Amino acid sequence: MQPNNKLKGMLIYIVIVVILVFGLISVLNMMGSGIKAENYSNVINQFDNHNVSTYELDLGSGALAYKLRGESEAVYPHYYTVPNVSLFLNDTAEYRREYNALYPNEPLVQNFLPISDNSFLTNFLPYLLIIALMVGFTFIVMRQTTGGGKMSQFSKANVRNQSSSGKKTTFKDVAGADEEKEELAEIVDFLKSPKKYQEIGARVPKGVLLVGPPGTGKTLLAKAVSGEANVPFFSISGSDFVEMFVGVGASRVRDLFEQAKKHTPSIIFIDEIDAVGRHRGAGLGGGHDEREQTLNQLLVEMDGFAENEGIIIIAATNRRDILDPALLRPGRFDRQIVVNYPDIKGREEILKVHTRNKNLAPDVNLATIARTTAGFTGADLENLVNEAALLAARSNRRSITGPDIEEATIKVVAGPEKKSKVVSDKEKRLTAYHEAGHAICTYYCPSQDKVHQVSIIPRGMAGGFTMSLPEHDKSYKSKTEFEDEIITLLGGRVSEKLILDDISTGASSDISRATQIARNMVTRYGFSEKLGPIVYGHENQEVFLGRDYSQGKNYSENVAAEIDGEIREIIETGYEKAKDILTLNIAQLHVVANYLLENEKIDGDDFQKLMKGELNKIADPELKEEAIDTLEPAKEAEKDMPISGFDNQSK
Incomplete structure (x- = not known):
């Protein structure tokens, strides 16, 4: 709003207030005076005609209350406020002298109230209160419309200053990220002693982008930088910028940097920056939607004509692939630090x-x-x-x-165990053989991690589970590992078919995971010998409205049919391999399933003993004897069994 418009608006409000105040004063005067259709002449005529028998006059305010002859009311029925007390006394002096002579049996009753010191204040106090209330109301309205109050706070950045909190986070509170801490230690050193870097001509990175999976400690690292540097730390979420009102996000970005400039050197931390930093042109609203305006303002503040000396921006995201390229260029986020899964140390x-x-x-x-x-x-x-x-x-x-x-x-x-869930004997038996099929296929696929626990007690959404924990960290996965994983996933379905001669929906999640692994092997990892080492489809399968929305597949329908054929062949081969494993080791399948039916769960060590024939923990003597008899031919068959993988199956 321009200054002339502000002045004009203020004058309008003042005029409205004045009219309202005078109107209220007039109404109060009418209410307080009690006048119906009387005026001063009519009142004096009543006195001149000797009709007034009793009256009371306030010499300070001029309030007049009177009764006429013949009226016997307990209170005064007539009220009037005389404009001038002295004039009224002069006009009624003759009346007062003649009345008692004319009506000796009905003497005149008159009462004059003395003038009090606070009569003026008492009379005008209601008007002063009204004026004060109206002025206050005007001030509130003007403040809301000219940049104060909650309306103006709506465009302020909802910043949380971490440095003002009692407990500070330091690098001692961050573990498992030594390299990441070394990278950020330079930022801390610059904030503590910038002169050392300025003398040699070095420029500290303006922005640091922390990239990594959720839960790896990106926000914790940013807090540690603030605690180590002991400088103001302004924290805000990317979603705090975006509102339904146009221009609010850009205004909050400006306010955020203005607050940081007042406390330089300082750190601005934007958590989940992908909420505001998504690739421009990814929406159907063109280039003028609210989110893009906010991003444009952020780009200008980070590296525009105005210098932000002493302000370092740290941002965190787990979706670097969707950020706008202008946000990632040097000069804005000069340094990108990957915060990955921690290793064993x-x-x-x-x-x-x-x-x-x-x-x-x-x-x-x-x-x-x-x-x-x-x-x-x-x-x-x-x-x-x-x-x-x-x-x-x-x-x-x-x-x-x-x-x-x-x-x-x-x-x-x-997930937590659901021991109270009622499971029928039929479902319990199906679950036992299903999980035993997973466990035995895992045992005979050397590339797979060892079985840690098998349970038929429902947990979370699953009716049972076979859990394998890796013994060491893996950076890559081979083709054989993927093939064996498919065998392991399909082991439950194969076991149901072999033993129960029926299949259930319990394997739906396993089939879905196996299919996704097979698809990735063909389309992403280039593991198909027929289709070659080519990536089919976009690496980022997520479709943005307005971006990749109208783009189709980057391969023909013939290639799509070949991809489907390769996926089907991988799944069918894995199914047959799982069937071979469980057929050759049918005795062990029965032993593990019966143990689960009796004990409901088995840990990794006991599972290894069962597979090796050490059956001391089976309580049922008949089951123990039967298991020993069935394990002997299984051990002999195991010697001639292929080692692992799809390649052995083809042999």
Whole structure:
């Protein structure tokens, strides 16, 4: 709003207030005076005609109350406020002298109230209150319309200043990310001693983008930088910029950088920047939608004509692929740090951080837990330790034991047990053979991780599960590993068909995962000898409205048919391989299934003993004797069995 428009608006409001005030004063005067159709002449005529028998006059305010002869009301029926007390007394002096002579039996009753010191204040106090209320109302309205109050705060950035909080996060609170901390240590050193870098002509990175899967500690690293540098830290989420009103996001970006400039050197941290930094042109609304305006303003603030000296921007995302290229160029985000899954050493350090305030039993070995939690993020490990502590507290133990850690690991991966769920004997038997099929196929596929636990107790959405934990970290997966994984996934369906001569919907999730693995082998990893090492389809399969919306497949329908054929061949080959494994080891399949029916679960060590013929833990004597008899021919057949993989099947 221009200054002239502001002045014009203020004048209009002032005129409205004045009219309202005078109107209210007039109404109050009418209400207070009690005049119906009387005026001063009529009142004086009543006195001149000697009709007034009793009256009361306030010498200060001029308030007049009177009765006429013949009226016997307890209160005065007539009220009037004389404009001038002295004039009124002069006009009624003759009346007062003559009345008692004319009406000796009805003497005149008159009462004059003296003038009080606060009469003026008392009379005008209601008007002053009205004026004050109207002025206050005008001030509030003007503030809302000219940039104050909640309407103006709506365009302010909802910034959380982490430096003002009591507890500070430092690099000691971050474990399993040594290289990432080294990269960020330069930022901290620059904020502490910028002169060292300026003298040599070095420029600190303007922006640092933390990229990595969810839960790997990107936000924690940003907080640690703030705690180490001891500078103002302005934290905001990417979604806080975007609102339904046009221009609010860009205004909040400007306000965010203005606040940071007032406290330089400072750090701005934008969490989940992909909410506002998506690739422009990815919407059907053209280039003028609210999100793109916000992004444009962010690009200008980060590297435009105005210099932001002493401000470092740190952002975090797990979707770097959808960010706008202009946001990723040098000068804006000069440095991109990948915060990946921690390795075994990093997991052990993370566990030390999360267990330093917890009581651990002597049987808890953090190195062992780190080995059995490959693929866990820092958030997963923190959740694991917390779940173990809850289990220990639930059992009224003062320390966390090894079984607590074991149960918490399975709970985090598969969900809580549902022991109260009623399962029929038929479904229980089907689940036992289904999970036994998974476990035995895993055992005979050497590229697969060892079986950690098999259970037919429902957990989460699953009726049972076969859990394998890797013994070491893997950076890559080979073709043989994928093929064996498909065999393992289809083992449950094959076992149902072999033993029960029927199939169920329990294998739907396994089939879906096997199909997706086969599709990726053909279209993404180039594992198909027929189609060659070519990527079919876009690497990022997500379709943005307006971008890739009208783009079709980058291969012909003939190639699509060949892809489907290759996927079908991989799945069918894996199915036949699983069938061969379970047919040759049908005795062991019965042993494992019967053990599950009797005990409901089996851990990895007992499973290995069952597969090797060590059956001391089977309680039923008849089952034990039967299992020993069926395992002898299985051991002989195992000697002639192919080792593993699809290539052995083709032999």
